[in-house]
Amino acid sequence: MEKERTNDLKLSLFSGFSKLSRQERFDRLMAMGALSKEDVKFLKAGSPLDFELAEKFIENVIGYFQLPMGVATNFVIDGTPRVIPMAVEETSIIAAASKTARWIGQHGKIETSLLGREIIGQIQLAHVKNPLEFQSQIETHQDEWVKLSNEEVAFGLKARGGGVTRISTRFIERGDGGHMAVVHVYADPCDAMGANIINQVCEFLKAPIEEVTGEKVTMCILSNLVDSRVTRAQVTLEGLDEELMEKIEEASLFAELDPYRAATNNKGVLNGIDPILIATGNDWRAVEAGIHAYAARSGQYRSITRWKRENGKLIGVFEAPLILGVVGGVTNLHPSAKMALRILEISSAEDLSRICAAVGLVQNLGALRALTTVGIIEGHMKLHIKNLTLGAGAKDKEIPFVQKRLEEILSLQKRISLSHAIEAVKEFRSKPELTKSP
Ligand code: MEV
Secondary structure, three states: OHHHHHHHHHHHHHOOHHHOOHHHHHHHHHHHOOOOHHHHHHHHOOOOOOHHHHHHHOOOOOOOOOOOEEEEEEEEEOOEEEEEEEEOOOOOHHHHHHHHHHHHHHHEEEEEEEEOOOEEEEEEEOOOOOHHHHHHHHHHHHHHHHHHHHHHOOHHHHHOOOEEEEEEEEEEEOOOOOEEEEEEEEEEOOOOOOHHHHHHHHHHHHHHHHHHHOOOOOEEEEOOOOOOOEEEEEEEEOOOOHHHHHHHHHHHHHHHHOHHHHHHHHHHHHHHHHHHHHHOOOOHHHHHHHHHHHHOOOOOOOOOEEEEEEOOEEEEEEEEEOOOOOOOOHHHHOHHHHHHHHHHOOOOHHHHHHHHHHHHHHHHHHHHHHHHOOOHHHHHHHHHHHHHHHHOOOOHHHHHHHHHHHHHHHHHHOOOOHHHHHHHHHHHHHOHHHHOOO
């Protein structure tokens, strides 16, 4: 009952959010409990960051690079309303996500789950003389090595309920008649991304593997293709127009079958995911690599989302690895990342990955809905008008005139560009009656 009241309050506070002033947005987010007074003070001061802090992250520091940070609204994921912090430069991503989430709220629901928990480390042995014997030696010792790794290296993870879980072996034909062996080490990283720990475990196992097998280890490193820890999101919609559902299904089939379209489809999904990764200080390169590799696992690059009609419903699914952390590294040091995690009100890496999967799928739906109805120009360029206006150098009192002119051109010609904006600025400046202050 109490949870329902809080959820209802949050949903009502989302209403009309995009029309609010910055102060009103702060007030609403404080009323939801998403921001504290200190957060607001920090944001108002321009989110100042220490030079010393930057030096902890990277070398040869000269300053910070700032991106706009906003919040996507109207998301109800697994029954819980969520404010989604997003750090991103691309116009319309946050607006499209919030608008689509509101539409989903009217027609259906978003559900998420985690399929598997283990991340993967790889130990390469470039030339193995006797693959069968090698495999049998690994199998004989694997339980002992799992135990040893947990005692000597991953004891922290083990204590938190995770740790190294199993070891397996793969063989790869080298193409020169020889065999390459790859030992896979699996571990549950709990709430960390687990990169450091899995790398340490693999390095640790190098000596016992070489000693027992008499073979030579070439290198050890984690794999970003984590098909043993896949995050799933599902959107179910009811009561939609049959023609719209069919069009979205067709758009989805296009992305499933054609790699050229799949790349653009997946870029649209990542429009929803990357801004959260950046806002929370996660390694977006690792996630991108993992998602693209997973999308190509059949040998052809395909979409990581699927939309299908089923019994009068439209069902969309996202499935891909999303290896994230909420402890360790930048997530706990960078004040904006810490704030983004507080805004999300999550305590685990699993929750964060489920939210990312949901937002990616919703972003995809927003794009497919726009592309199969009004088209990208109307949905995207309308919001781009603001950027073009500023890009053309329009000053304060010129902005409304230039924006209006661009909207007219867009609705007539179905296309606008920077040159239209520059023309509109020139037009304004050439008309003395417009340039005079009231
Ligand atoms: C643009 O940033 C993203 C889209 O191209 C995604 C898509 O085509 O599905 C609109």
